[in-house]
Amino acid sequence: MSDESRPTPAQTPVAAVIPAAGRGVRLGPGAPKALRALSGTPMLIHAVRALAASRHVSLVIVVAPPDGAAEVKSLLDAHALPGGTPSGSWGRTDFLVVPGGESRQESVRLGLDALPPQYGVVLVHDAARPLVPVETVDAVVEAVRDGAPAVVPALPLADTVKEVEPAAAAGDPEPVVATPERARLRAVQTPQGFDRAALVRAHETVTENVTDDASMVEQLGLTVVAVPGHEEAFKVTRPLDLVLAEAVLARRRLTDGF
Numbered sequence: 001m002s003d004e005s006r007p008t009p010a011q012t013p014v015a016a017v018i019p020a021a022g023r024g025v026r027l028g029p030g031a032p033k034a035l036r037a038l039s040g041t042p043m044l045i046h047a048v049r050a051l052a053a054s055r056h057v058s059l060v061i062v063v064a065p066p067d068g069a070a071e072v073k074s075l076l077d078a079h080a081l082p083g084g085t086p087s088g089s090w091g092r093t094d095f096l097v098v099p100g101g102e103s104r105q106e107s108v109r110l111g112l113d114a115l116p117p118q119y120g121v122v123l124v125h126d127a128a129r130p131l132v133p134v135e136t137v138d139a140v141v142e143a144v145r146d147g148a149p150a151v152v153p154a155l156p157l158a159d160t161v162k163e164v165e166p167a168a169a170a171g172d173p174e175p176v177v178a179t180p181e182r183a184r185l186r187a188v189q190t191p192q193g194f195d196r197a198a199l200v201r202a203h204e205t206v207t208e209n210v211t212d213d214a215s216m217v218e219q220l221g222l223t224v225v226a227v228p229g230h231e232e233a234f235k236v237t238r239p240l241d242l243v244l245a246e247a248v249l250a251r252r253r254l255t256d257g258f
């Protein structure tokens with residue numbers, strides 16, 4: 001589809017790419033992180049449900065561990081909505097599974113390669129943020145639809161942040177070189193939302209390793225805007241995060257009944 005005939009972000013359907021191919025080294029030994037259970041359900045399934053809960057999202061592309069695409073596809077089919085829907089669909093949300101790569105960046109690119117032409121808005125969401133509320137997903141989509149080429153959910157910081165000269169050996173003291181003004185800093189979450197053309201160009205252009213997709217779009221000189229993030233959209237990275245995730249799910253079961 002040419003750029004001229006592609007629908008504008010305000011009209012276009014929305015797809016989500018969920019990179020889920022990481023090992024979860026910081027979480028400790030075990031299955032790939034996205035397949036580990038939270039309250040008995042794989043983290044990835046929580047993440048897919050969170051995105052599929054948005055009325056905007058009609059396709060989810062899951063980027064599976066490189067040798068785990070068939071297992072992930074079966075898992076998604078097994079967790080289809082009650083009542084049963086055809087393989088590859090959860091009611092109004094379709095899903096595709098593709099194998100991932102060596103880095104998060106490569107996995108996202110492989111997900112983008114599988115994106116059908118009609119999708120003009122793309123969310124990129126870590127499987128490792130399984131509890132993001134639907135309100136956050138919707139706020140990101142709406143900001144892209146309003147014309148921002150890239151949108152990140154973000155929270156103010158509680159800790160003061162120091163820039164250091166990284167130590168040569170782990171555990172050595174590290175000289176502090178600067179203290180950025182905390183009030184101007186934000187901790188950035190996912191889903192990050194993009195005009196598809198901007199994100200694809202960023203992945204074609206930026207070759208150095210970066211830690212999120214929005215910074216690649218920044219490097220193109222395009223505007224990235226932040227909308228309010230949510231404390232429950234935290235990333236499950238280390239063992240203590242699992243404790244917090246289980247506590248959030250227990251509270252949701254009590255207050256929301258699920």
Ligand SMILES: Nc1ccn([C@@H]2O[C@H](COP(=O)(O)OP(=O)(O)OP(=O)(O)O)[C@@H](O)[C@H]2O)c(=O)n1
Binds near residue numbers: 126
């Ligand atoms: N080669 C990779 C590496 C990461 N990811 C995904 O990117 C998201 C954020 O990455 P992170 O939390 O760092 O996950 P891991 O790479 O699994 O964690 P670790 O760095 O502790 O190994 C996760 O959903 C992870 O599955 C991916 O799809 N492909």
Ligand SMILES: C[C@](O)(CO)[C@H](O)COP(=O)(O)O
Binds near residue numbers: 212
């Ligand atoms: C994309 C991200 O979640 C934004 O905070 C984060 O940068 C991912 O980092 P990771 O080291 O790959 O978990």
